[in-house]
Amino acid sequence: MGISLGPNQYGKSEVRLVTVRREGAVHHLRDLTVSTALRGDLTGTHLTGDNSAVLATDTQKNTVYAFAKQQDIGEIEDFALRLGRRFVHTQEKITTARITIAEHGWDRIPVDGVPHDHAFSRTGGETRTTAVTVRENRAWIVSGVDGLVVLKSTGSEFHGFPQDEYTTLAETDDRILATAVTARWRYQGEDGIDWAGSHHEIRRTMLETFATKHSLSLQQTLYSMGEAVLRARPDVAEVRLSLPNKHHFLVDLSPFGLENSGEVYYAADRPYGLIEGSAVRDEAEEPGPAWTGAVL
Numbered sequence: 001m002g003i004s005l006g007p008n009q010y011g012k013s014e015v016r017l018v019t020v021r022r023e024g025a026v027h028h029l030r031d032l033t034v035s036t037a038l039r040g041d042l043t044g045t046h047l048t049g050d051n052s053a054v055l056a057t058d059t060q061k062n063t064v065y066a067f068a069k070q071q072d073i074g075e076i077e078d079f080a081l082r083l084g085r086r087f088v089h090t091q092e093k094i095t096t097a098r099i100t101i102a103e104h105g106w107d108r109i110p111v112d113g114v115p116h117d118h119a120f121s122r123t124g125g126e127t128r129t130t131a132v133t134v135r136e137n138r139a140w141i142v143s144g145v146d147g148l149v150v151l152k153s154t155g156s157e158f159h160g161f162p163q164d165e166y167t168t169l170a171e172t173d174d175r176i177l178a179t180a181v182t183a184r185w186r187y188q189g190e191d192g193i194d195w196a197g198s199h200h201e202i203r204r205t206m207l208e209t210f211a212t213k214h215s216l217s218l219q220q221t222l223y224s225m226g227e228a229v230l231r232a233r234p235d236v237a238e239v240r241l242s243l244p245n246k247h248h249f250l251v252d253l254s255p256f257g258l259e260n261s262g263e264v265y266y267a268a269d270r271p272y273g274l275i276e277g278s279a280v281r282d283e284a285e286e287p288g289p290a291w292t293g294a295v296l
């Protein structure tokens, strides 16, 4: 019975690449998920473990990051072409490369109607929520947003934390701060509230505060956002926020003789810090059953 190797390919999937191009105070953000798949004469590695034709998937990933630094990414089609040609034209046994790229869109956060220099919100994916609890003749309303993804490419520091024998995190006075806001706010009162207007203003207040508040920790940003909502909306008694710290790590490009001074980042998806907390009005009505059974 003859057995032979069928179709095969290999590569690095879902390389998360975020770049920040700085034009004075104005930052330009790109956010891509890049996958590579190479085909060619790869019988050696499959049949005998001879890896002489196998450009490591780790090398493929590094190529993505190095290319992002060396040249403006441009259109994703151009970036994919540059990568594909590199692999096919430098690797004798590789005949075909398929590069797939998904670009994630970001809008500048408007602050007083003006697009912010370095604070962005991700397009799409956001939902508006409400949970209404009715008991006898009363009602409690908790509304919110899920999946409001925001990022600021500067204006965030983190330092002064305890150093023990397991601490390796470097202190920083300039980092990317990114999170997906899950927010819930509890109204005081049940009727006569402009729900749409309230949602709009709370969302705008959270976004503007995220953009403009210089951050010394995500915890500080969380409280500032909640506090700003309570100041803006007398009909809200309490705001709860759950903020994952979506870490962006500077890619070490020094092995390739390239300096990375805050341009090319790896967007990690897990593990992530999860910062949760609430801001409560001193004279707030009792929550009653408003939060009972709620996730936040």
Ligand SMILES: O=c1[nH]c(=O)c2[nH]c(=O)[nH]c2[nH]1
Residues within 6 Å of the ligand: 158, 169, 216, 217, 218, 219, 245, 273
């Ligand atoms: O804003 C932050 N808060 C933390 O508690 C924390 N912990 C950490 O490792 N990085 C950060 N960043």
